[in-house]
Amino acid sequence: MAKTEAYPMVGGDVAYSYAKNSSYQRDVLDAGKELIEEAISENFDLKSLGFDTSSKVIKIADLGCSVGPNTFIAMQNIIEAVELKFFQAKNQNLSGLEFQAFFNDHYENDFNTLFKSLPPSRKYFAAGVPGSFHGRLFPKSSLHFAHISYALHWLSKVPKEVANRNSSAKSKSSVYNSSAAEAYSTQFKNDMECFLNARAEELVPGGLMFILASVVPDCIPVSNTSTGVFYEVLGSCLNDLVKMGVLGEEKLNSFNWPAYRATPKELEAIFRKSGKFSLEKMEKLADKGMKTPPSPEGFALAIRAATDGLIRNHFGDEFAEQIFKHFTTKVEENFSRIMGLAHNNLSVFILLKRLE
Amino acid sequence: MAKTEAYPMVGGDVAYSYAKNSSYQRDVLDAGKELIEEAISENFDLKSLGFDTSSKVIKIADLGCSVGPNTFIAMQNIIEAVELKFFQAKNQNLSGLEFQAFFNDHYENDFNTLFKSLPPSRKYFAAGVPGSFHGRLFPKSSLHFAHISYALHWLSKVPKEVANRNSSAKSKSSVYNSSAAEAYSTQFKNDMECFLNARAEELVPGGLMFILASVVPDCIPVSNTSTGVFYEVLGSCLNDLVKMGVLGEEKLNSFNWPAYRATPKELEAIFRKSGKFSLEKMEKLADKGMKTPPSPEGFALAIRAATDGLIRNHFGDEFAEQIFKHFTTKVEENFSRIMGLAHNNLSVFILLKRLE
Numbered sequence: 001m002a003k004t005e006a007y008p009m010v011g012g013d014v015a016y017s018y019a020k021n022s023s024y025q026r027d028v029l030d031a032g033k034e035l036i037e038e039a040i041s042e043n044f045d046l047k048s049l050g051f052d053t054s055s056k057v058i059k060i061a062d063l064g065c066s067v068g069p070n071t072f073i074a075m076q077n078i079i080e081a082v083e084l085k086f087f088q089a090k091n092q093n094l095s096g097l098e099f100q101a102f103f104n105d106h107y108e109n110d111f112n113t114l115f116k117s118l119p120p121s122r123k124y125f126a127a128g129v130p131g132s133f134h135g136r137l138f139p140k141s142s143l144h145f146a147h148i149s150y151a152l153h154w155l156s157k158v159p160k161e162v163a164n165r166n167s168s169a170k171s172k173s174s175v176y177n178s179s180a181a182e183a184y185s186t187q188f189k190n191d192m193e194c195f196l197n198a199r200a201e202e203l204v205p206g207g208l209m210f211i212l213a214s215v216v217p218d219c220i221p222v223s224n225t226s227t228g229v230f231y232e233v234l235g236s237c238l239n240d241l242v243k244m245g246v247l248g249e250e251k252l253n254s255f256n257w258p259a260y261r262a263t264p265k266e267l268e269a270i271f272r273k274s275g276k277f278s279l280e281k282m283e284k285l286a287d288k289g290m291k292t293p294p295s296p297e298g299f300a301l302a303i304r305a306a307t308d309g310l311i312r313n314h315f316g317d318e319f320a321e322q323i324f325k326h327f328t329t330k331v332e333e334n335f336s337r338i339m340g341l342a343h344n345n346l347s348v349f350i351l352l353k354r355l356e
Numbered sequence: 357m358a359k360t361e362a363y364p365m366v367g368g369d370v371a372y373s374y375a376k377n378s379s380y381q382r383d384v385l386d387a388g389k390e391l392i393e394e395a396i397s398e399n400f401d402l403k404s405l406g407f408d409t410s411s412k413v414i415k416i417a418d419l420g421c422s423v424g425p426n427t428f429i430a431m432q433n434i435i436e437a438v439e440l441k442f443f444q445a446k447n448q449n450l451s452g453l454e455f456q457a458f459f460n461d462h463y464e465n466d467f468n469t470l471f472k473s474l475p476p477s478r479k480y481f482a483a484g485v486p487g488s489f490h491g492r493l494f495p496k497s498s499l500h501f502a503h504i505s506y507a508l509h510w511l512s513k514v515p516k517e518v519a520n521r522n523s524s525a526k527s528k529s530s531v532y533n534s535s536a537a538e539a540y541s542t543q544f545k546n547d548m549e550c551f552l553n554a555r556a557e558e559l560v561p562g563g564l565m566f567i568l569a570s571v572v573p574d575c576i577p578v579s580n581t582s583t584g585v586f587y588e589v590l591g592s593c594l595n596d597l598v599k600m601g602v603l604g605e606e607k608l609n610s611f612n613w614p615a616y617r618a619t620p621k622e623l624e625a626i627f628r629k630s631g632k633f634s635l636e637k638m639e640k641l642a643d644k645g646m647k648t649p650p651s652p653e654g655f656a657l658a659i660r661a662a663t664d665g666l667i668r669n670h671f672g673d674e675f676a677e678q679i680f681k682h683f684t685t686k687v688e689e690n691f692s693r694i695m696g697l698a699h700n701n702l703s704v705f706i707l708l709k710r711l712e
Contacts (some may be wrong), residue, residue, distance in 0.1 A: 098495040102483060107474075112469045114484040118463075124493055126457065127483040130471040139413040139481055276556040280609040 009066040011110020016324070019117070021298075021305035024239050025070050025150050028347050031285040032212050033076035033077045035349045040081040041088075043208055043280060043353055044144075058082060059143050060124075061102040061202075063133040064151025067114045072122070074147050075101045078210075079123055099124035104137055106130065108309065121168060132156065132256070134194040138202040147201055149212040156191050158256040159183040161277045173237070175257040178222055188260040192270045202277035203354040211350035212285075218263045219269045225344040227261055229237065229337050230303070237323065246322060255314050265349060277352035284345040296335040300328040359654040364662045365422040371571055372606050372680070374422050375473070375665040377654075377661035381426050387641040388505070389433045390566050391705045392488020395435040397444075399564055399636060399709055400500075403551055405513040407684065414438060415499050416480075417458040417558075421509025423470045428478070430503050433455045434566075435479055455480035460493055462467050464484065464665065490550040496556040505568040512547050516613040529596070531613040532587035534578055548626045556632035565633065567706035568641075574619045577633040581700040586659070593679065593686045602678060603671060611670050620704060633708040641703040652691040655685040679712050 009018035079099050081156060087098065101124040103114060109221050111128045118126050131137050133148065133154045163181040169207035176184075199209060213225075222228040238255065241247045262270075271279045294302065304324050312320045331338070362583055365374035398508065405432075421427035435455050442453065457480040459470060467484045474482050487493050489504065490512045517539040566702040570583075597603045620638060627635045650658065660680050668676045673677060687694070 057498060065664060100495050100498070105472050111484060115463050115467060116486075118486070125485075126495060127485045128467060128471075129481075130474070131482075137481060140452070141457050142413060142456070146668075206446045293411070 002196045003321075009105075009109070009312060010305045011067045012294070013113075016301050016304040016308060018305040019068055019113070021301045023302075025296075026073065028212050028285060029070055029073050029077070031089050031148060031347070032210065032349050032355045035281070036077050036253070037081040037084060037283065039208060039210065039351045040078070040229060041085050043206075043351070044082065044085065045206070049337070054137070056352050057095045057100055057147070058097065059100045059102065060140065060145040061104055061129070061143050062145065063104045063137075063146060063148040065103040065105050065109075065114070068117045069151065071103055071114075073117050073149060074123065075122075076119075078145055078147060079148075090207060096179065100127065100145075102129045102138070104129040104131065104133060106132060111280065134191050134198070136198045136201060140201050142308070143202050144204055144207050146203060146207070146209045148209070151215055152192070152195070152211065152213050153259045153261050155184075155187050155258045155260055157187070158258045159187040159285055159341075162256050164233040164252070167336070173239070174231045174235040175224065175255060176228070176235075178228070181222070184260040185266065186261055186265075189270055193274065196270070196274040196276060198276070200313045200354060201223075205354055205356040209350075209352040209354070211348075211352065213267070213348050213350060214261055214265055215346050215348050216261045217269065217346055218265045220263075220344050222261065225261070226338045226341045227345055228333060231257060231335050232332045232339070234327060240330075241319075241323065247319060251315055260312070262317050264346075267348075267350070271352060276355055279356055281349065281351040283349045285349055296332040297328060298333070299338065300324070300331045303327070303343060304329075357664070359594055364462050364464040364579050364665045366661045367423045367469045367590050369469075372660040372664060373683075374434065375469070377657045378412065379654075381656075382429065383424055384568050384641060384662060385429055385433070385505060385702070388566070388705050391639060391707070392433050392566055393440060395564060395566065395637065395707045396434070396698040399562075399707070400438065400441065401562070404465055405545070411545040412453045413454065414501070415455055415456045416501040416503065417457065417460055417494065417499050419460045419493075419504040420510070421459040421461050421465075421470070423466050423472045425701040426473050426474075426505065426553050427459055427470075431478075431480065432475075434501055434503060437601070441554070450527055456483065457481070458483050458485045458499075460489060462488060466704075472519040474670055481546045485543050490547050492554045492557060494630065496544075497560045499558050500563050502559060502565045504566070506570055508548070508551070508567065508569050509615045509617050511543050511614045511616055511682060512539075512550070513543070514614045514664070517609070518612050527606040529595070530584075530587045531611060532584070532591075533596070533612065534584070537578070538615070540616040543620065544622075545626060549630065552626070552630040552632060554629070556710060561710055563710045563711040565706075565708040567704075567708065569623070569704050569706060570617055571620055571702050571704055573621065573700060573702055578617065580697060581617070582694045582697045583701055585689045585690060585697060587613060589686045589690050589694070590683060593683045597675075597679065597682060603675060607671055614666070617701075620702075623704075623706070627706075627708060633704070634711055636709050637705065637707040639705045641705055652688040653684060655691070655694065656680065658685045659683070 011018070019168055022182070060075060062071045062074050103126065107130045109130070110309055111130065114128060115126075129137050133151070159180065162177050162180045203209065216222060216225050216227070238247060238252050242249050242252050268279065268282065270275060308324070310322060315323060366372055367374070393704060416431060418427045419432050459482065463486045465486070467486065470484060485493050489507070515536065518533050520537045559565065572578060572581050572583070580585070594603060594608050598605050598608050624635065624638065627633060664680070667679055671679060
């Protein structure tokens with residue numbers, strides 16, 4: 001199986017762990033709960049999915065699950081929505097319905113922590129599935145629901161063109177090369193194609209995929225979003241550390257952010273092109289996804305929780321503390337700019353249905 | 357879900373890791389390979405298992421899998437046996453056959469190491485399933501094969517009678533109270549009942565369970581087996597450390613070995629009583645299971661790989677090194693006795709078939 005680059009969220013119990021610093025992602029989940037309920041109520045039918053009388057197992061995967069607790073909340077939201085649907089439709093026989101939950105993330109993810117923090121009162125049989133969601137993870141037609149929250153923007157790798165161009169540059173003001181937007185976009189399309197092909201095999205016909213994604217509005221350049229300012233702030237932080245003699249110039253120049261925020265239009269085109277799913281819904285999560293306004297420190301911790309592995313992997317474990325310390329200072333200096341453009345960072349809920 | 361006591365094998369990459377010190381268990385697996393092939397050839401039929409044309413997924417669980425590599429070998433043995441059967445039966449359509457492998461062990465098992473060491477060339481979709489095999493782990497009728505090697509002798513807990521009796525004793529010469537054999541046997545029967553009930557739910561009708569088990573011959577007291585000598589040697593080692601002032605007397609007195617080696621007769625009675633499986637085969641693995649005669653150091657390392665967690669859990673991390681160091685010396689002194697009774701430690705291959 002092809003190896004892709006992995007940037008696991010921070011596991012364990014440290015102050016900057018993903019488990020403790022993912023309240024923004026949690027807000028997005030909460031905002032998506034209602035939409036999941038609606039989607040299942042309108043689109044999911046046990047009978048048409050070929051459930052027979054002896055086995056009624058509903059299988060759900062959360063892709064890019066990290067270490068919790070958000071993944072457990074997502075799983076619970078989906079299960080409650082299914083139960084609600086069958087409770088309301090009184091003619092459906094709920095007895096014997098069982099759920100199997102698959103928690104997926106990269107091999108480098110901290111599954112030990114994930115497993116130890118599984119909710120004791122859960123209503124499902126739990127399993128962990130290691131591997132990149134850009135490839136196959138499950139047997140054919142073995143899932144009824146796939147859920148992926150705030151993970152699709154991670155690319156399987158930095159596009160070659162970006163990596164090559166930067167290796168010869170003398171310095172950089174941002175960790176994102178916005179002049180190479182096309183290369184990023186192409187890489188994203190390729191990754192999404194792999195992702196959708198894999199899920200098309202794995203989901204049963206009629207199966208549903210819920211995507212919570214971070215996007216940028218159509219026609220807004222990345223530099224006009226909080227994410228763009230973040231790229232700049234991190235670039236400037238790393239530049240400072242090069243000037244201070246902490247980091248080597250070459251290390252900075254070869255560093256590129258392996259993520260891409262698509263626009264809703266791009267996403268729509270990708271889904272339509274795949275031909276294997278119907279796009280049932282793409283809805284902006286309004287401001288529901290921002291009910292916890294972060295402090296500069298909170299913002300910096302949340303970034304660290306999601307990117308500590310990436311930074312360590314490139315710059316070395318011994319520099320992580322210093323990088324994130326200086327990064328926090330830079331975030332404080334630029335916080336009003338970051339927050340001022342927050343409205344240009346959108347969260348969308350997407351519902352795809354596997355074509356019959 | 358009920359919590360049971362867990363004694364995970366040693367994970368990671370240390371010198372006494374289970375991955376590096378499980379060649380005996382590996383030999384048992386090799387000896388069982390042929391028997392698994394035979395069992396699948398004679399007892400497994402895709403058609404009767406209700407495979408439809410759209411999905412041909414064979415699901416296999418290895419229970420008490422530890423961290424590898426033995427679990428990967430077991431999985432490969434089973435898959436090769438299935439492929440062989442369908443290759444030989446030319447009228448069966450192999451195309452589209454897929455395998456899903458579930459690796460189960462306690463929550464405390466090192467799944468991170470397990471996942472990172474998955475064979476890159478494997479033919480199956482892998483998942484990890486945390487939890488005690490004395491309870492439910494999988495949805496109803498969701499497995500075709502279950503495999504459990506050298507794990508059933510671990511009890512879910514030390515029987516109450518043994519724990520209570522020993523807490524008031526002044527010293528002990530063995531970590532196994534052979535005068536409480538009945539309490540151990542009862543606990544084992546209860547655990548086996550839980551185990552078989554859970555598997556009966558999870559296996560499809562006609563599904564197979566392969567058990568590789570460590571047993572003692574009928575009518576031979578435990579004290580006349582290598583295992584019995586091991587209990588004594590460990591007891592004596594711990595007694596020495598109490599006398600040397602390293603360990604507290606109370607710690608020794610409250611320590612009891614949470615395992616039980618049943619006789620083939622006992623096992624047979626348990627299987628017959630369960631009423632949910634037919635006992636298709638119970639066969640001694642002759643001396644095939646002992647092709648690697650261990651050195652005293654190798655024997656001590658293998659014991660540590662399987663029991664380090666148990667020792668640390670009871671005596672504290674800070675005493676583990678000293679305990680195992682002294683234990684190795686004691687093993688050297690008693691090695692001829694241990695090996696002299698090795699013929700009274702049997703490995704058996706058991707094939708159970710879920711009744712239709």
